[in-house]
Amino acid sequence: MLDDPRPLSGASIVFVMGKLGVGESAARSVLQRMTAKNFIVRHKEGRKTFYTLSDRGRVVLREGQEKMFAGWQPQDWDGRWTFVRIQVPESKRTLRHQMASRLSWAGFGQVDGGPWVAPGEHDVATILGPEQAEISPIVVYGTPQPPTTEAMLVDAFELKDLAEDYAEFGAKWRKVSAESLTPVDALVKRVELHFDWLTLSRTDPQLPAELLPDGWPGTVQGELFRSMDAGLRKQESTAISGFFTGESTEFW
Structure with a gap:
C-alpha cells in the first residue's frame, strides 16, 4: 500500500488475516478502528469495500519501514549520549x-526507572510530540562522567533477552523456503515475517557496534530478514493484482 496508489480490497485483507489465524469479525473490527483513527481511508464500489492509506498512516508506516530495513543509529558515533528526564x-x-512508548521506539532505554538514555543526538521534542508541554522534559546531550560508565548505560537495554529473541527468529525463518510456497501463501508468510521482525525492531535500540557484545546476532538475523523478504516478495508477485481488485481466483 505504501508503493501502490490503488485501493486495497477489504475482503483481501480479511482473507490474509484469516490465513494468519485472525477471525473475520476481529479483522473487520480492526479495520473499523483504524479507519476511525484516520490511519486508513474506506470507500465502497458497489458491494465491495476498499481501503487506502491516509497521510497519517503513510507517515507511520514509512517510519516503521525505515527502522525495519535501515535502522536509525549512526555508525560514526562520537561517544555522546542523549539524556532525557x-x-x-x-x-x-x-x-x-x-x-515511554515513544522514547522506547526511538531507541531509548530507561536507567533503573530514572532517566532515559540513547547514544547519539536525538530530536526529543519531535519524538515526544506536542504532549511534551504537559511534562516539561529535561534533555541533555553529552558524555557520561565518572563514576558513570558506558557499561552502566548499556545496562538500560535488555540485550541478553533481545539476543535470545534474535536466535529464535533465526531458528524459525531459516526453515522457510520461499520457492516452495504458492504466491498467496508467500504473501501471507511475508506479512508474518514483517510482524516478527517489527516486534524485534520495536525493542532493539540499534546501538552502535562498539556498544554491542561480540558476535551480536542482530546483524546476522538482519541479513536473514532482508533475504527472506526479497525471496517472498518475488514469489508473491503474481498474487498482488487480485488483492487490489478483490477478484483473485486464488480464493474467490
Missing part, C-alpha cells in the same frame, strides 16, 4: 505510557 504525575498514566 521526564516526570509524569500518577494522575496521567496514559500520558506516561505514551511518552
Whole structure:
C-alpha cells in the first residue's frame, strides 16, 4: 500500500488475516478502528469495500519501514549520549505510557526507572510530540562522567533477552523456503515475517557496534530478514493484482 496508489480490497485483507489465524469479525473490527483513527481511508464500489492509506498512516508506516530495513543509529558515533528526564504525575498514566512508548521506539532505554538514555543526538521534542508541554522534559546531550560508565548505560537495554529473541527468529525463518510456497501463501508468510521482525525492531535500540557484545546476532538475523523478504516478495508477485481488485481466483 505504501508503493501502490490503488485501493486495497477489504475482503483481501480479511482473507490474509484469516490465513494468519485472525477471525473475520476481529479483522473487520480492526479495520473499523483504524479507519476511525484516520490511519486508513474506506470507500465502497458497489458491494465491495476498499481501503487506502491516509497521510497519517503513510507517515507511520514509512517510519516503521525505515527502522525495519535501515535502522536509525549512526555508525560514526562520537561517544555522546542523549539524556532525557521526564516526570509524569500518577494522575496521567496514559500520558506516561505514551511518552515511554515513544522514547522506547526511538531507541531509548530507561536507567533503573530514572532517566532515559540513547547514544547519539536525538530530536526529543519531535519524538515526544506536542504532549511534551504537559511534562516539561529535561534533555541533555553529552558524555557520561565518572563514576558513570558506558557499561552502566548499556545496562538500560535488555540485550541478553533481545539476543535470545534474535536466535529464535533465526531458528524459525531459516526453515522457510520461499520457492516452495504458492504466491498467496508467500504473501501471507511475508506479512508474518514483517510482524516478527517489527516486534524485534520495536525493542532493539540499534546501538552502535562498539556498544554491542561480540558476535551480536542482530546483524546476522538482519541479513536473514532482508533475504527472506526479497525471496517472498518475488514469489508473491503474481498474487498482488487480485488483492487490489478483490477478484483473485486464488480464493474467490
